[in-house]
Amino acid sequence: MQESIVIKNLRKTFRLSKKQMRIDKTDNPLKVAVDDISFSTYKGEIFGLLGPNGAGKTTTLRCIATLIKPDAGDITVEGINIEDDVNIKKNIAFLTNELNLEKMFTPNYLFDYFSSFYGIDQETVEKRKNYLFKIFGIDKFSEVKIGELSTGMKQKTSIVISLVNDPDVIIFDEPTNGLDVITAKTVTDFLLELRNQGKSIIISTHIMNLVEKICDRVGIILDGKLVLCDSVEKVLKSHPGKDIEDVFFSIFNEVNYEEH
Numbered sequence: 070m071q072e073s074i075v076i077k078n079l080r081k082t083f084r085l086s087k088k089q090m091r092i093d094k095t096d097n098p099l100k101v102a103v104d105d106i107s108f109s110t111y112k113g114e115i116f117g118l119l120g121p122n123g124a125g126k127t128t129t130l131r132c133i134a135t136l137i138k139p140d141a142g143d144i145t146v147e148g149i150n151i152e153d154d155v156n157i158k159k160n161i162a163f164l165t166n167e168l169n170l171e172k173m174f175t176p177n178y179l180f181d182y183f184s185s186f187y188g189i190d191q192e193t194v195e196k197r198k199n200y201l202f203k204i205f206g207i208d209k210f211s212e213v214k215i216g217e218l219s220t221g222m223k224q225k226t227s228i229v230i231s232l233v234n235d236p237d238v239i240i241f242d243e244p245t246n247g248l249d250v251i252t253a254k255t256v257t258d259f260l261l262e263l264r265n266q267g268k269s270i271i272i273s274t275h276i277m278n279l280v281e282k283i284c285d286r287v288g289i290i291l292d293g294k295l296v297l298c299d300s301v302e303k304v305l306k307s308h309p310g311k312d313i314e315d316v317f318f319s320i321f322n323e324v325n326y327e328e329h
């Protein structure tokens with residue numbers, strides 16, 4: 070199996086505002102969101118970063134997607150440091166279900182607009198648009214303004230727009246969060262399809278059975294630290310009779326026991 074993304078000793082600290090310090094009930098203005106995390110992903114696999122709210126999942130993914138700069142650590146994609154190569158950056162898509170599409174435009178217009186940034190020829194754009202719009206059921210709504218679409222359709226459009234350039238690395242923060250069950254199924258089926266195409270995929274989630282359903286490897290992250298990282302199969306094999314949720318809680322209780 071070919072290594073794709075390699076993350077070594079990633080660390081990210083945030084300086085908290087006074088208000089955040091009050092909310093977090095802390096005197097320390099520095100929050101270590103990601104604390105010396107290392108893991109690798111492989112082509113044709115889905116890696117699931119599993120952890121509760123505030124564990125550091127989004128921060129890790131945003132570092133990999135070059136949206137924020139880590140304090141320390143190295144991230145390479147196929148051996149090339151992501152900081153050094155603009156083409157690598159373009160090849161990494163960061164997806165969320167948070168909506169940020171301009172309401173006035175149609176899916177069709179937005180797809181063409183974002184494709185134009187990558188200099189893709191019109192024939193390829195049309196082919197890809199047809200393929201993605203069909204999978205996500207956007208084809209019937211391609212000329213409807215975003216502002217008039219249902220929430221699910223807006224979310225699907227935003228996913229499709231992030232994939233215009235057919236990236237090899239797909240990072241998806243909480244892929245099923247806020248989606249209705251049908252849309253969630255479309256999205257998870259599509260992730261499996263991307264896996265079949267040999268893409269390297271990292272998702273974050275707090276949903277344990279999503280990991281069991283679609284992930285090949287899992288990393289459990291607690292309070293900024295990666296406390297377990299292995300193939301889902303191996304994790305299940307080494308904990309007979311347990312599912313991922315059982316494994317998660319036994320690790321969670323252990324860590325909390327050690328701390329208190």
Ligand SMILES: Nc1ncnc2c1ncn2[C@@H]1O[C@H](COP(=O)(O)OP(=O)(O)O)[C@@H](O)[C@H]1O
Pocket residue numbers: 083084085089100101102120121122123124125126127128129
């Ligand atoms: N921009 C930021 N400024 C300050 N603190 C942040 C910022 N982003 C995240 N954090 C803090 O870092 C920790 C990890 O957050 P995050 O990566 O969003 O966790 P998760 O995605 O697992 O819920 C949390 O305590 C969060 O409050």
Ligand SMILES: [Mg+2]
Pocket residue numbers: 126127128242
């Ligand atoms: Mg998050």
